[in-house]
Amino acid sequence: MKQLQEKIIQEGKVLSDQVLKVDTFLNHQIDPPLMQAIGEEFAERFKGSGITKILTIESSGIAPSMMAGLILGVPVIFARKRKSVTMNDNLYTASVHSFTKNVTSDISVSKDFLKNGDVVLVIDDFLANGQAALGLLDILKQSGAELAGVGIVIEKGFQPGGEMLRGKGIRVESLAIVESLENGTVEFREEGVSR
Amino acid sequence: MKQLQEKIIQEGKVLSDQVLKVDTFLNHQIDPPLMQAIGEEFAERFKGSGITKILTIESSGIAPSMMAGLILGVPVIFARKRKSVTMNDNLYTASVHSFTKNVTSDISVSKDFLKNGDVVLVIDDFLANGQAALGLLDILKQSGAELAGVGIVIEKGFQPGGEMLRGKGIRVESLAIVESLENGTVEFREEGVSR
Numbered sequence: 218m219k220q221l222q223e224k225i226i227q228e229g230k231v232l233s234d235q236v237l238k239v240d241t242f243l244n245h246q247i248d249p250p251l252m253q254a255i256g257e258e259f260a261e262r263f264k265g266s267g268i269t270k271i272l273t274i275e276s277s278g279i280a281p282s283m284m285a286g287l288i289l290g291v292p293v294i295f296a297r298k299r300k301s302v303t304m305n306d307n308l309y310t311a312s313v314h315s316f317t318k319n320v321t322s323d324i325s326v327s328k329d330f331l332k333n334g335d336v337v338l339v340i341d342d343f344l345a346n347g348q349a350a351l352g353l354l355d356i357l358k359q360s361g362a363e364l365a366g367v368g369i370v371i372e373k374g375f376q377p378g379g380e381m382l383r384g385k386g387i388r389v390e391s392l393a394i395v396e397s398l399e400n401g402t403v404e405f406r407e408e409g410v411s412r
Numbered sequence: 413m414k415q416l417q418e419k420i421i422q423e424g425k426v427l428s429d430q431v432l433k434v435d436t437f438l439n440h441q442i443d444p445p446l447m448q449a450i451g452e453e454f455a456e457r458f459k460g461s462g463i464t465k466i467l468t469i470e471s472s473g474i475a476p477s478m479m480a481g482l483i484l485g486v487p488v489i490f491a492r493k494r495k496s497v498t499m500n501d502n503l504y505t506a507s508v509h510s511f512t513k514n515v516t517s518d519i520s521v522s523k524d525f526l527k528n529g530d531v532v533l534v535i536d537d538f539l540a541n542g543q544a545a546l547g548l549l550d551i552l553k554q555s556g557a558e559l560a561g562v563g564i565v566i567e568k569g570f571q572p573g574g575e576m577l578r579g580k581g582i583r584v585e586s587l588a589i590v591e592s593l594e595n596g597t598v599e600f601r602e603e604g605v606s607r
Contacts, residue, residue, distance in 0.1 A: 246489045246525045247474070249482035276470035276490060279442070283475045287444035294441045295471060330441045 218258050218392040222405055224251060225371070225393060231401045235376075243342055243370060244277045255392060256284025259340065259368045262390045263289070266365040269335045270294060272353055274324060277342035281370055285340060294331065296324040296353060309359045313352035316345075324349075326356050333361030344369040344391060347378025354387075366390060373398075374406050413453050413587040417600055419446060420566070420588060426596045430571075438537055438565060439472045450587060451479025454535065454563045457585045458484070461560040464530045465489060467552065469519060469544055472537035476565055480535060489526065491519040491548060504554045508547035511540075519544075521551050528556030539564040539586060542573025549582075561585060568593075569601050 230238040242248035259281070268289055273282040274296040286293040308325045315322070331337070339353045350367055357364055366388035372379050374394040382389050394406040425433040437443035454476070463484055468477040469491040481488040503520040510517070526532070534548045545562055552559055561583035567574050569589040577584050589601040 240522065241524070242487075245492065245522055246487050247478060247481065248487060249478055252478060253482060276474060276492075279471060279474045280478045280488075283442060283444055283447060283478055286442065287448060292437075292441050292443060293475075297440065297471075327435065327440055329436075 221393045231398045247280045252280045252284045255281045259285040260288035267336045268338045268365050271338050273340045282340045296326050309356040311352040311355035314348045331360035331362045335362035336365050337362050338365045340368045342370045344372040344378045345376040347381045416588045426593045442475045447475045447479045450476045454480040455483035462531045463533045463560050466533045468535045477535045491521050504551040506547040506550035509543050519547050526555035526557045530557035531560050532557050533560050535563040537565045539567040539573045540571040542576050
């Protein structure tokens, strides 16, 4: 997605060979028109998949998911990293390991919102090692809902998550795939090229 | 806002005299067309205030803020409850006490995104004791930015936050004000009536 690639080039900060900071438009400050364009792109790529719900994870997945949900005409559920005061025990729960922080934490979704018969698009802001996506897929499996595919705003193509998910036969649509952050420079994988 | 009141009546669950659960459309599952209507209402109420940024707090404030930002044509910043991997020390920080959970925690906003000269609309999902709003106002004050007002999706009118903020001369626009949750029933304050 050209508009997103250009935004990453203009505003992304390469903090190391592994870490791209995009908090001017996605992870802390949000650029609403870009989120709208991202939502439109996800909706275009997954239209005709019979999607009934979008599942994401708080907090940076919410804005792009909301726009995709608005355009696809379906509700958005965000998995909780912490239980809220009003969440009870009626929950699907999965463990997510963060390699960056080296901690494992639980994510939860109320059983009220995912059912057998739902066709679900999973959306997240970043795909790196794929652990958050695996947690969301675990929750989907528990619910009996069907996975339509995974929509990612920025995939770090030099980390193993994308290959791991595609290796399971899962449709992964990443709007920008960063091939390398070496030498402080963002290199993108050409669109249409998979590995 | 009639549409929001009707949604609360239809889907809100009164868990006690103090707690209203609205996780079918705001706090866990999100209803995108309702968020769009809420964003339009905030934009209508605050148009002409010269707003340059919207400031909210993760996670449930993000969806309504995003839609308001899209319509007002301004970026949205969400204060972080936890520091992210890519956040450094260039932060405004404030303490927020939660009476419900009886814990005090820090929220942070990067100094890059709020400046002297900004005119800021603060948006949050709920207003109860007003502690989250006070934390956001503290951050605004540190930044030198000007406060245009506070937009709230659901105010619990029987808790002191609304009165406390209005008593400071702050413009508070709540799209629904719940007057009482007694006897398991949601009673709204009439629009145009203030206390």
